[in-house]
Amino acid sequence: MRARKTKIIATVGPASLGNNVLKTIIREGADIIRFNSAYGTKRQYKALTDEIKKENKRRKNKVLLLFDLKPGKWEIFEGMVIPDIVAVSFVETASQAIKTRKMFSEGTMIISKIECKKGVKSFDKILDASDGIMVGRGDLGESVSLEMLPCIQKMLTRKTIENGKFLVIATEMLLSMVKSPTPTRAEVSDVGNAVFDGASAVMLSEETAIGKYPIEAVRVMRSVVESSESCSFIGGENK
Structure with a gap:
């Protein structure tokens, strides 16, 4: 089987603690582990970071670490390892991405989350200042009219890919799996459509952070991504 191109981001939280859940999530296909201050404490994240380090020692392909920075809650990550990726919440101007870049090492990828109207209006400049874009459809859907959300998502997707930047499609991708195994x-x-559109990564949030079926959610995500990438009818095979 050929290597999967679309990365899977799994958000960790209470559902990921203990019983080797994090280790299993990684082995089931999570390529990037996301820390969101809403779902844990500094002590918990330190323990999870140590577990990821141990897992990476036995892996050929390193699992990447993503810190999701929310205004006023950055201190939870202070003193921890330097992340591979930083996602900046509610980016409205390019200056926010530029400021964040100065806080981290040169090798850290800066991803701007587009979650509001101002971010959409300033998107071209934000894109230029960022290494990647995360389409945060949950908050964005509250900022714009719902019927416009698909159009905006496609526009952000097209521009990001055309500029060769990393694209993450996020929010409620498998939300029902918070309570259901399917x-x-x-x-x-x-x-599947995110894969067909050329997303660099698809993201699980509540599904793996607080859901009842975190392992199953990653397993399903991997299965759908692999199937979509091999779908020659749409052109996924050539993605």
Whole structure:
């Protein structure tokens, strides 16, 4: 089987603690582990970071670490390892990405999260100042009219890919799996369409952070991504 191109981001939280859940999530296909201050404490994240380090020692392909920075909650990550990726929440201007870049080492990827109208309006400049873009459809869907969300997502997707930047499609991709061991058909189609559009990564949030079925969610995500990438009818095979 050929290597999967679309990365899977799994957010860790209470559901990922203990019983080797994090280790299993990684082995089931999570390429990037996301820390979100909403789902844990500094002590918990330190323990999870140590576990990721141990897992990386036995892996050929390193699991990357993503810190999700929210205004006023950055201190939770102070003193921890330098992340591979930093996602900046509610980016409205390019200056936010530029300021964040100065805080981290040169090798850290800076991803701007587009979650509000101002971010959409200033998108071209934000894109230029960033290494990648995360389409945060949850908060963005509250900032713009719902019927416009698909159009905006496609526009952000196209511009990001055309500029050769890293693209993450996020929020509610397999949300029903917070409580159910299987996703809805609409969710499966959502993941597949993100792959067909050329997303660099698809993200799990509540599903793996606080859901009842974190391992199953990663397993389903990997299966749908692999199937979509091999779908020659759409052109996924040439992605």
